[in-house]
Amino acid sequence: RRRQRECRADPAASSTAASSTRARCITDVRADAGSTTFLAGTLSLKEENEVHLIRLLPGENELVCDGLFYHPNEIWDLKSCPFDHRLFSTVYTSGEGYGASVWKIPELYGQSNSPQLEQLFMLDDHTDKIRCVLWWPLGKHDKLISIDDRNIFLWNIDPSNKSAKVISQGSADMLPNLRGGAWDPHNHNAVATITDSSLHFWDLRSMKRSNAIEHAHIRDVDYNPKKQNIIATAEDEFGIRLWDLRMLKHPLKDLPGHSHWTWAVRHNPEVLERIQLSIYGWLKLALMTLDPKALLVRPLGKKNHYCTRILTTKIASMELHGAPMIHRCLLLCLMMEGLF
């Protein structure tokens, strides 16, 4: 149940700007080096669903809607392709089942009136509910991972030929309900997956699980893009925790502060590797500052005036104030605020 009014500031798309839909997922378009753009997918049972391409105007701290694309189903997961800014993947419901596809954004010739998305291929070998699709986070890689309730699939994709083939498949036999995961940016063959009560690490060559973090109700996981072996998890009870993959018995650090489930956690991919954002369901943002020496937890709004401002202006205006270097993450965060 989320609300997104990102297009409001865009005069070109003013006709659609008033539409308010709910979204569960937003992703930054990492492949687009020239500008700060995001893709968001809506989640609406009764209305048409859309994928929004949102751009942050660099000078003006304003959001514009660069594209609005019709999507046939409710979008539960959306990931942008890290090497081609026009590619992205969605996981969606289709009737009682789930589906996953990779899409291509058509060329925009000045007009933004809902051109059709080009569906490159479907990831349709799944028998259970698909939960998420993972791209390898750093640059070009011809593989894709999709995770459903019980299995993890490794695909070989060829966007130019619009084809995808399953290379291998791993089964989480006794594990209940895979939920999601993350692909290690330091290692093509390492993937972490989340279940209801644990986190498992997979080796994609053998499709076998190696070690695990048990007894943790993890909602999201993210590999530190700069430091190998460090991951951050977002959990129901503990907020955010940092782990060293070589010592999984105890977390490196607890970063409490959230009062209910923490839904998502991301490392800042760019300049400030120390800043981490997490989102939880109660319309609060927390900006976590990870200092190598002392881990400080700073609730947003105490020190960073722009965040306070954003909260008090109630999202609707979508104005951003403050240092541009963290915009990408801030925005990401803002979009996901609707996750309550």
Place this chain on the structure above:
Amino acid sequence: AKLPKRTPRLSPLRSTPTTSDLPGVQAPLQPRREMATTVGDAPTAMDEKARRTRDLLASFYNTDPAAAGAAAASPARPSPTAATASPLESINSTSFNPDVYMDVLVQQSNLEALLQRHVKMAAEIKNLDTDLQMLVYENYNKFISATDTIKRMKTNIAGMETNMEQLLSKITSVQSRSDTVNTSLFNKRENIEKLHRTRNLLRKVQFIYDLPTRLNKCIKAEAYADAVRFFTGAKPIFEAYGDTSFQDCKKASEEAMDLVIQQLQAKLYSDSEPIEARAEAVVLLKQLNFPVNNLKSNLLEKLEDCLLNLQTEPTQASVGDISKTFRAYLIIFPDSESRLIELAHALFTNRYETVRGALKERIPSTDLLAMLRGLWEDATAIDEVISEAALPAFSLETTRDIIKQHIATAFLHLQNEISDVLVTHSTSNEKLEESQLQTAMEKSKIKVSQGCIDLLQEFRHLIDGNTELLVKLKDLIIDWVQEGFQDFFQKLDGHFHLLSGRSTGFSQESSTVDFVQIDKVPTVLVLMLAQLCVFIEQTTIPKVTEDLADSFSGGGARSSEYGPPFVPGEICRLYRSSGEKFLQHYINIKTQKISKLLNKRFSTPVWLKHKEPREVNMFVDLLLLEFNGVVSEVKQILPGLIRRHRHSDSTGSTTSSRSNPMREDMLNRSNTNRSRSQFLENHLAKLFEQKMEIFTKLEYTQESVISTVLKLCLKSLQEFVRLQTFNRSGFQQIQLDMEFLKSSLKEFIDDEAAISFLLKEVNNAAHERCLDPIPLEAPILDKLINAKLAKIKEQSANM
């Protein structure tokens, strides 16, 4: 040769008369004239005259004419230039020029003056002549008398030689007589000396023959010192001539000496003898080259045995004896001190060890104190004898250690007891009866506070004693007690964390074990720990602080540098944060459990094919059961209701949503298109104004904890609902369940507004995720709920 020299000198004077045109003046008189002129030149100056005479004589006797001339010229004679300036004055100088003199005189003076000068000069010359004659005469006289003296000496010396020869002959005869006497007496003297030597030897032999009897006599008289003296005197002789005729004698005396030695040993060993006598015996034995060291070690070993016996069966009276013995030995064997020190040390080390052993079991402070005091007294007693052993310092140090250990063990015991009480009560059986938890809680509270008070009581004994020992240690003890409490509370906190199973941050080793058992940690225990933390913070620590201030203030040396060792503020903070953590942990455990239940409920059924709701779902029963469990635990352990109208705060903001949720929903739905933006604004407003308030600050009250758990669970419920897609029947089922929960939860909580708001949120979420959201009609809803209530009633009646 001198006379011709004199002549030229006078020659210028002589020329003067010639130039003065006086025909009466004869040549031999010329010097006199000259002299007269000089006198006439200075008629008044008589001493001037005498000086001139002396000068003249000097120049006469002087061999060097130049030097004489210089000497004569230097005193008062004017220089040549002066002479030219006043030629009249220069008559006595060597550079006297008669012509110039005459010219000047003639020029300057008239006739009458010239005549006067002439008369004066003639008189002067006459005077000088007389003087000269007198001088010659005197010298001649002296020469005559010298000649006479020499003549007399010649006549006197002639008779002396003969006398000297007579003296020599007499002395030679005396020398020869003395030699003859000496040779005639030599033989006799030799004899006398030999006889004297023999006599001495005989006396010695006699002494040695007498020695045995004398020794025996000495033994009888117990004059061992004399005996030893005699024997040592005779010993060299025995050594030299022992094999000859002295054999018997030697044997006899040696036997006697053996007897002496035996007697001496006996004396040494017997404790009844006076110490001085024993010491003397040792000295004597040493003089006899008897191996005293063996004796000493024997004796000391005996002492050691004796001491060991003392340790095994401690009798208080014997310490005095020991000190006496020590003193005796110290006097007897002055060199045995180090050994004795060792012995004393061993003795006390052993005794302190036994005390330490006793310490392992918990003993009351008074007992310990009695033991330590006894030991201290003993130590001082022995210290009087051998102060070098530094026994008081040693025992002070040991006592310090022991007391420190005692304090530490006391704290450890208390900690263990507290933890025992907690663990046994909370884990004994799953289904605790109503009051049991409460009593357990009370018990552990009492245990903590009583334990602390008891400990303080114990420690007070330690510093109340006015023994010297304790006075010395008082400051230290105060420090230890304070430190002990600080440490104890910190450790207890750590232990609590360990018990609670959230010990991950505390000790890595032990937590590896506990981590596995995390799920097994009884939740009650966590709650009890939380409450106990509060109790400690609010009751125990102030009490302890007060007591410490009463009896253990002041404190030791370090307090000035580091501040007092016991910092109640720090401990309070520690416990406050721990208490909050435990409470949070408790809530986490509970919500996690319920969350699992909810997860199962929402992930298992296929909601899109849900059938029409016929009754309230089972999971609501389970949910209520869990809540009941929480409530009963919390009600027993946490403090009861403090009626504050807390809920009135939230009612204000939620009035609208609470007034009639169903209708509002309908309203919203019907007006979706028209007032979407308004709806959004409303919704946003609701988000910001209300949701923020849902999670109020956690407090240590039943209500706060229960409502927090409830709110968290309902919030989770809402999140689960959001993840699903429902058909109409599914939605209606949720609606029914929530409606029932609403009525059932009222009894748990007073913050009704928040709960009903949350329930409505769940309903809204289901509504949004529903393909065909048509709610149940009110009568059907009521009917189903009533049916459920009736069923519950029936069940409870059957029970």
